[in-house]
Amino acid sequence: NAGVTQTPKFQVLKTGQSMTLQCAQDMNHEYMSWYRQDPGMGLRLIHYSVGAGITDQGEVPNGYNVSRSTTEDFPLRLLSAAPSQTSVYFCASSSPGDNEQFFGPGTRLTVL
Amino acid sequence: RKEVEQDPGPFNVPEGATVAFNCTYSNSASQSFFWYRQDCRKEPKLLMSVYSSGNEDGRFTAQLNRASQYISLLIRDSKLSDSATYLCVGDTGGFKTIFGAGTRLFVKA
Numbered sequence: 001n002a003g004v005t006q007t008p009k010f011q012v013l014k015t016g017q018s019m020t021l022q023c024a025q026d027m028n029h030e031y032m033s034w035y036r037q038d039p040g041m042g043l044r045l046i047h048y049s050v051g052a053g054i055t056d057q058g059e060v061p062n063g064y065n066v067s068r069s070t071t072e073d074f075p076l077r078l079l080s081a082a083p084s085q086t087s088v089y090f091c092a093s094s095s096p097g098d099n100e101q102f103f104g105p106g107t108r109l110t111v112l
Numbered sequence: 113r114k115e116v117e118q119d120p121g122p123f124n125v126p127e128g129a130t131v132a133f134n135c136t137y138s139n140s141a142s143q144s145f146f147w148y149r150q151d152c153r154k155e156p157k158l159l160m161s162v163y164s165s166g167n168e169d170g171r172f173t174a175q176l177n178r179a180s181q182y183i184s185l186l187i188r189d190s191k192l193s194d195s196a197t198y199l200c201v202g203d204t205g206g207f208k209t210i211f212g213a214g215t216r217l218f219v220k221a
Binding site: 035 | 158
């Protein structure tokens with residue numbers, strides 16, 4: 001199993017550009033989440049999904065959209081990139097009732 | 113005040129030392145607690161869950177004190193490979209998972 005995969009690993013955007021961060025998991029997990037990690041802040045939840053077709057906002061959803069058309073994929077879209085969105089983005093998946101979240105390797109995003 | 117607070121460190125300890133990290137949480141509704149380990153420029157990985165009765169896994173011991181609202185992690189006989197950032201995590205259920213900012217540990221030969 002590949003576990004949780006994320007692409008790209010690195011990305012540089014200019015202010016105002018849009019892009020999609022990809023996330024996929026092959027563990028048949030129902031739950032998937034997107035976090036951002038900034039120095040001194042810990043991981044903060046952006047959006048999450050409890051199953052295909054169901055998504056909800058986390059702690060810091062502004063400027064991001066998500067969709068969950070399949071169990072495996074959970075892309076994160078930046079609508080109009082801003083320097084404040086410079087961060088490391090982690091996708092995670094888990095099963096209901098299972099405490100452990102499995103994280104992807106992360107995407108390091110810089111917005112100029 | 114952050115919901116989960118940790119001493120950011122860094123903790124610099126020699127090999128073989130015992131080191132302890134504490135973490136405090138402010139939301140009394142938090143039900144589950146965990147320690148995750150994160151290596152430099154890598155993703156977090158679950159280290160262990162934390163129970164009121166204490167939880168031991170080899171050289172690692174985790175403890176939860178609900179009355180004082182803190183969680184601890186004790187590492188005995190530190191190894192060079194223990195060098196990492198340790199994240200304290202509280203979960204109130206329903207995707208209300210709060211990560212602490214992490215405590216950095218450097219174990220030196």
